[in-house]
Amino acid sequence: MTELTDQKQAALAAISAATNLDALEEQRVGALGKKGWVSLALKTLGQMSPDERKEAAPAIQAVRGEVAEAIDAKKAELETAALEAQFASETIDLTLPAPDQPKGSIHPVSQVMDELAEIFADLGFSVATGPEIEDDWHNFTALNMDESHPARAMHDTFYFPDKAEDGASMLLRTHTSPVQIRSMKAQGAPIRLIAPGRVYRSDSDATHTPMFHQVEGLVVDEDIHLGHLKWTLETFFKAFFEREDIVLRLRPSYFPFTEPSVEVDVGYSNEGDRRVVGGHGDAPGHDWMELGGSGMVNARVLEFAGIDADKYQGFAFGLGIDRIAMLKYGMNDLRAFFDGDPRWLNHYGFSPYDQPTLSAGVGVRP
Numbered sequence: 001m002t003e004l005t006d007q008k009q010a011a012l013a014a015i016s017a018a019t020n021l022d023a024l025e026e027q028r029v030g031a032l033g034k035k036g037w038v039s040l041a042l043k044t045l046g047q048m049s050p051d052e053r054k055e056a057a058p059a060i061q062a063v064r065g066e067v068a069e070a071i072d073a074k075k076a077e078l079e080t081a082a083l084e085a086q087f088a089s090e091t092i093d094l095t096l097p098a099p100d101q102p103k104g105s106i107h108p109v110s111q112v113m114d115e116l117a118e119i120f121a122d123l124g125f126s127v128a129t130g131p132e133i134e135d136d137w138h139n140f141t142a143l144n145m146d147e148s149h150p151a152r153a154m155h156d157t158f159y160f161p162d163k164a165e166d167g168a169s170m171l172l173r174t175h176t177s178p179v180q181i182r183s184m185k186a187q188g189a190p191i192r193l194i195a196p197g198r199v200y201r202s203d204s205d206a207t208h209t210p211m212f213h214q215v216e217g218l219v220v221d222e223d224i225h226l227g228h229l230k231w232t233l234e235t236f237f238k239a240f241f242e243r244e245d246i247v248l249r250l251r252p253s254y255f256p257f258t259e260p261s262v263e264v265d266v267g268y269s270n271e272g273d274r275r276v277v278g279g280h281g282d283a284p285g286h287d288w289m290e291l292g293g294s295g296m297v298n299a300r301v302l303e304f305a306g307i308d309a310d311k312y313q314g315f316a317f318g319l320g321i322d323r324i325a326m327l328k329y330g331m332n333d334l335r336a337f338f339d340g341d342p343r344w345l346n347h348y349g350f351s352p353y354d355q356p357t358l359s360a361g362v363g364v365r366p
Contacts, residue, residue: 007037008063015070021078024071031067038064105349109213109337112325113196114355115362116215119239120194122358123232125217128193130179132200133160135168138178142304143257158200158210172200175318177257180218184305189312190221196321209334213321220297220307220314226250226262229294229315233264237277237291239362241328247280249288258295258316266291274330292319328363 011031018024031038041060045053106114117127140152151157151174158172179195196215203210219228230250237246250262265288267281281288294317299309322334329348331337336344356362 004041004060004063007031008066011037011067012070015067015074018074018078021075021082024074024078028071032064032071038067104352105345106352107337107345108325108329108331108348108350109321111350111356111363112321112328113213113215115240116194116196116321118356118358118362119236120217122239123235124192126193128179128183128195129197130173130176130182130195132173132198133170134173134178135164135170137168138181139171139173139175142181142301143177144298144300144304145256149256156201156203158202174201175199176214176216177316177318180216180316181301181305183218184220184302184307189307189314191314192219192221193217209322209338211338212334214318215321216316216318218297218314218316220302220312222312224296224312224314226260226296226315229262229296229317232315233294233317237266239358240324241277242361242363243278245278249281250294251290253293253295255293255295257298257301258293259298261293261295263290264292264294264317265289268327273332275327277327291324292317294318 011027015024015027018027030036033039038060042064045057045060048056120127136152140149145151157174160170162170164170176195176197176199179197180193183193183195184191194215194217197213198211199214200211201208217232219232230248234246234248237248238244247267249265249267251265253261253263255261265281266277267279267283267286268275268277268289269279269286270276275289277289279286294315297314297316299313302309302312302314322337325331325337326334331348350363
């Protein structure tokens with residue numbers, strides 16, 4: 001036991017003199033490791049008689065406890081000293097803001113849909129939705145498009161191979177106009193709504209994609225005329241583009257679901273490589289740009305929807321959501337909307353905390 005006591009004293013002195021955690025670890029392994037002198041002493045207990053083991057075991061365990069306690073105390077001392085040294089050599093400015101954490105953002109299409117809903121809600125419009133998989137009656141026939149209309153052709157419309165139970169052809173809707181038909185059949189007149197959503201056409205280039213977003217508006221009531229249509233669109237564009245110098249031109253056109261029909265042009269100017277909406281299209285440095293189609297709802301469409309065309313009349317319009325988003329926020333390639341590139345979204349995306357309101361502004365000024 002004298003030898004064990006001497007080993008303990010030497011170990012305690014070495015532990016006390018350790019200047020770093022590596023040196024302390026050497027002492028732990030030398031004493032308490034599998035081949036350490038304390039561990040070897042414990043193994044000798046099996047070679048002793050019961051009386052010898054009864055006397056030696058408590059002494060060896062006491063030495064083991066003293067050494068382990070000394071190592072733990074020295075480790076805490078060395079760790080505290082290392083931390084204090086780190087604090088002395090490093091400075092942290094706790095008044096600085098925390099680093100930005102990864103967070104989601106609102107896609108420009110979703111942002112513009114919210115802006116549309118906010119503006120038109122202020123004008124008394126409700127938001128209506130409908131299925132994206134439609135039958136050809138709601139998508140074409142009820143909108144006064146006969147069987148030979150070009151829009152029904154395979155090169156424009158995505159048809160499904162299977163038909164509905166009643167034999168109707170099924171397709172991906174080419175516009176949100178079927179929502180107008182379904183809403184008129186369900187609610188009757190008067191009615192005032194917008195129908196935003198995804199639509200599908202077989203087309204793809206820098207300004208067209210097979211799937212895009214559209215918003216259509218519908219007002220049906222007594223004594224509605226084109227003046228109401230123009231005022232509604234002017235009011236919307238002024239709020240959406242956040243400019244008072246919006247000038248619209250209604251140009252005669254043809255759509256089977258409206259009569260008379262007009263294309264909606266807006267005045268704009270070129271600033272660098274960007275089109276900026278505002279000003280009169282005939283003013284110097286300005287021109288006209290088509291933004292959508294509109295007109296007075298065709299009487300046959302009202303009849304298909306079960307509304308008395310002798311009592312009610314109305315107007316309808318359609319706009320490309322992606323296109324007006326490009327104009328407002330300075331984007332130049334529609335395909336980038338759907339590439340899923342986070343760098344693009346980090347540049348053009350919107351904070352989820354910046355909800356569009358008419359009092360605070362419906363969007364970010366370009």
